[in-house]
Amino acid sequence: MKYVILGIAGLAIAYGLMDEQQLEVLNKAIMICLECIGIG
Amino acid sequence: MAKRKIVQLITTLLYNGNLSGFVKGEIWQNQPKSVCVPGLNCYSCPGALGACPIGSFQATMAGTALKIPFYVLGLITLFGILLGRLICGWMCPFGLVQELLYKIPTPKISKSDFTRKLTSLKYVIGIVFVILLPIYYCLANGVGSPAFCKFICPAGTLEAGIPLAIGNEYVRNTIGLMFGWKALVLAVVVITSIVMYRPFCRFICPLGAFYGFFNKISFFGVKVDALKCTDCKQCIRTCKMDVKCVGDKECINCGECAKTCKFGAISIGKK
Numbered sequence: 001m002k003y004v005i006l007g008i009a010g011l012a013i014a015y016g017l018m019d020e021q022q023l024e025v026l027n028k029a030i031m032i033c034l035e036c037i038g039i040g
Numbered sequence: 041m042a043k044r045k046i047v048q049l050i051t052t053l054l055y056n057g058n059l060s061g062f063v064k065g066e067i068w069q070n071q072p073k074s075v076c077v078p079g080l081n082c083y084s085c086p087g088a089l090g091a092c093p094i095g096s097f098q099a100t101m102a103g104t105a106l107k108i109p110f111y112v113l114g115l116i117t118l119f120g121i122l123l124g125r126l127i128c129g130w131m132c133p134f135g136l137v138q139e140l141l142y143k144i145p146t147p148k149i150s151k152s153d154f155t156r157k158l159t160s161l162k163y164v165i166g167i168v169f170v171i172l173l174p175i176y177y178c179l180a181n182g183v184g185s186p187a188f189c190k191f192i193c194p195a196g197t198l199e200a201g202i203p204l205a206i207g208n209e210y211v212r213n214t215i216g217l218m219f220g221w222k223a224l225v226l227a228v229v230v231i232t233s234i235v236m237y238r239p240f241c242r243f244i245c246p247l248g249a250f251y252g253f254f255n256k257i258s259f260f261g262v263k264v265d266a267l268k269c270t271d272c273k274q275c276i277r278t279c280k281m282d283v284k285c286v287g288d289k290e291c292i293n294c295g296e297c298a299k300t301c302k303f304g305a306i307s308i309g310k311k
Contacts, residue, residue, distance in 0.1 A: 001257055012113055013115055026074040027073075
């Protein structure tokens with residue numbers, strides 16, 4: 001069971017890495033997230 | 041100093057190695073910022089070298105018109121199946137902060153049937169603030185919002201909001217009501233942490249809630265040797281978390297129970 005979940009996690013990571021949109025969002029998220037720090 | 045404290049301190053420094061960020065009032069904007077760290081660590085913290093998994097989950101979902109954030113979900117599943125809530129006990133900076141606060145000598149509030157029931161709250165918070173509200177904001181406004189980070193997360197206020205308000209003039213000039221609310225949430229968690237063990241981890245943290253599902257099947261964590269165990273329940277009485285048995289979803293794999301087991305039935309390692 002744990003190896004199945006490990007495999008699924010690996011596949012999800014690989015699939016996510018192929019999605020440029022997701023990676024672009026993460027890269028943009030490195031700007032200060034004003035909402036996250038309660039500013040405004 | 042106990043081994044676990046040393047690991048917690050090293051982990052905190054590894055997550056937040058950009059120390060100059062605190063002086064300059066700026067955040068790290070290079071890689072590996074898009075890699076999630078296992079514990080709760082705000083990516084707006086000036087020192088943060090990696091991303092917060094809960095923040096990243098919400099940001100990715102909101103920024104991709106509600107696509108399933110496979111990359112982040114895959115990463116936290118990987119962390120969970122490998123380590124379960126061992127991450128909470130050994131690799132979370134905010135867990136360390138709460139433990140240090142608990143060391144302040146005051147009367148303490150012990151666990152009870154009520155606190156055990158209250159542990160369910162973190163699942164509700166996870167579903168509502170990490171999943172449903174970001175989806176709602178995206179559908180209603182066309183732009184998502186990291187609701188857990190925005191309304192609740194005290195780690196973000198402590199690690200990011202306050203240092204940036206001190207060190208960054210733009211941020212300082214933009215402080216509004218939400219900062220006051222977040223500061224209040226942080227104050228409540230800080231005060232509660234002095235009289236109660238790890239209240240945020242037990243009742244609020246959605247990341248701990250998620251990792252808890254993997255606790256019994258993770259590759260590493262606490263394990264009980266059934267041949268040595270006499271079912272005396274000393275481990276349960278010693279444990280400051282709301283466990284029903286060693287290694288259940290409330291167990292943070294800290295290993296304190298292993299120290300008190302007279303029969304040597306408990307250990308931490310590969311399961």
